[in-house]
Amino acid sequence: MLRIVVLNPKGGSGKTTLAIGLAAMYAVRGLRTLLMDFDPQGSSMRWLEKRPPDRPAIAGVAAYTRNLAVTRSFQLRVPPGTDRVIVDTPAALEAPKFHEHVREADAVLVPVLLSDIDIHACSRCIGHLLIDGKIKRRESRLGVVATRVRPNTIIFRTLMRFLDQMEIPVVTTLRDSQSYVHATELGFGLHDLKPERVRPELEQWNLLHDWLETRQQRSDTGAGASSPPATPGQPGQTATP
Numbered sequence: 001m002l003r004i005v006v007l008n009p010k011g012g013s014g015k016t017t018l019a020i021g022l023a024a025m026y027a028v029r030g031l032r033t034l035l036m037d038f039d040p041q042g043s044s045m046r047w048l049e050k051r052p053p054d055r056p057a058i059a060g061v062a063a064y065t066r067n068l069a070v071t072r073s074f075q076l077r078v079p080p081g082t083d084r085v086i087v088d089t090p091a092a093l094e095a096p097k098f099h100e101h102v103r104e105a106d107a108v109l110v111p112v113l114l115s116d117i118d119i120h121a122c123s124r125c126i127g128h129l130l131i132d133g134k135i136k137r138r139e140s141r142l143g144v145v146a147t148r149v150r151p152n153t154i155i156f157r158t159l160m161r162f163l164d165q166m167e168i169p170v171v172t173t174l175r176d177s178q179s180y181v182h183a184t185e186l187g188f189g190l191h192d193l194k195p196e197r198v199r200p201e202l203e204q205w206n207l208l209h210d211w212l213e214t215r216q217q218r219s220d221t222g223a224g225a226s227s228p229p230a231t232p233g234q235p236g237q238t239a240t241p
């Protein structure tokens with residue numbers, strides 16, 4: 001099983017789009033996928049309700065609700081046989097809460113929009129994940145996903161330089177595309193759309209898929225704490241604009 005947490009306290013940074021996209025990608029690939037939504041806005045769960053029954057199934061847990069009839073751990077349990085757990089987190093999540101969200105994660109993805117304000121917020125988020133979230137860089141489970149990207153901009157290069165210094169990989173960059181908006185309205189992920197319509201977008205997701213697969217191998221072999229640090233230029237890294 002692979003547990004992937006999508007986290008960035010900055011509102012509108014692309015968390016839900018990334019989380020539902022991952023869930024659809026794995027479901028379409030035939031993996032048993034569970035989507036957990038910790039955001040009281042319930043955007044991921046609303047998307048799941050819209051998902052047509054003829055699309056590959058995704059299980060959902062509305063983790064933002066409290067079911068007083070059962071214990072919290074029962075409510076958040078992962079059914080046996082689950083292959084992938086994708087966790088969507090809320091905006092304005094406070095740093096002291098990072099650890100409880102990421103402690104069991106095999107991969108933590110921070111989506112970031114490319115604006116000055118968002119890049120500043122992203123750098124704070126990374127700092128808090130390392131300190132409050134207790135993520136060690138040598139565990140190589142932390143990655144950034146740059147979203148709605150126009151690569152040849154100064155701001156993009158600024159982000160790359162910052163992450164380079166922090167030794168955090170940019171796993172992929174997702175272009176600004178109306179296909180995400182269109183798919184989300186239908187309860188689809190990008191992988192539910194006709195591939196010929198979204199070929200460039202899918203190539204960007206393949207990089208993310210491959211990086212996550214190597215997290216899976218690491219978690220299977222118990223690698224992580226004793227592994228060498230992640231360095232920019234690792235597989236899936238797309239720092240070159």
Ligand SMILES: Nc1ncnc2c1ncn2[C@@H]1O[C@H](COP(=O)(O)OP(=O)(O)OP(=O)(O)O)[C@@H](O)[C@H]1O
Nearest residue numbers: 011012013014015016017091148175176177180181
């Ligand atoms: N790559 C993309 N191309 C075009 N639009 C995008 C892309 N990624 C996200 N969006 C749009 O940006 C908006 C914000 O994205 P999203 O809801 O995923 O962010 P969020 O971080 O989950 O927000 P919140 O903090 O409110 O939960 C949405 O309207 C979404 O459709």
Ligand SMILES: [Mg+2]
Nearest residue numbers: 015016039043
């Ligand atoms: Mg959201």
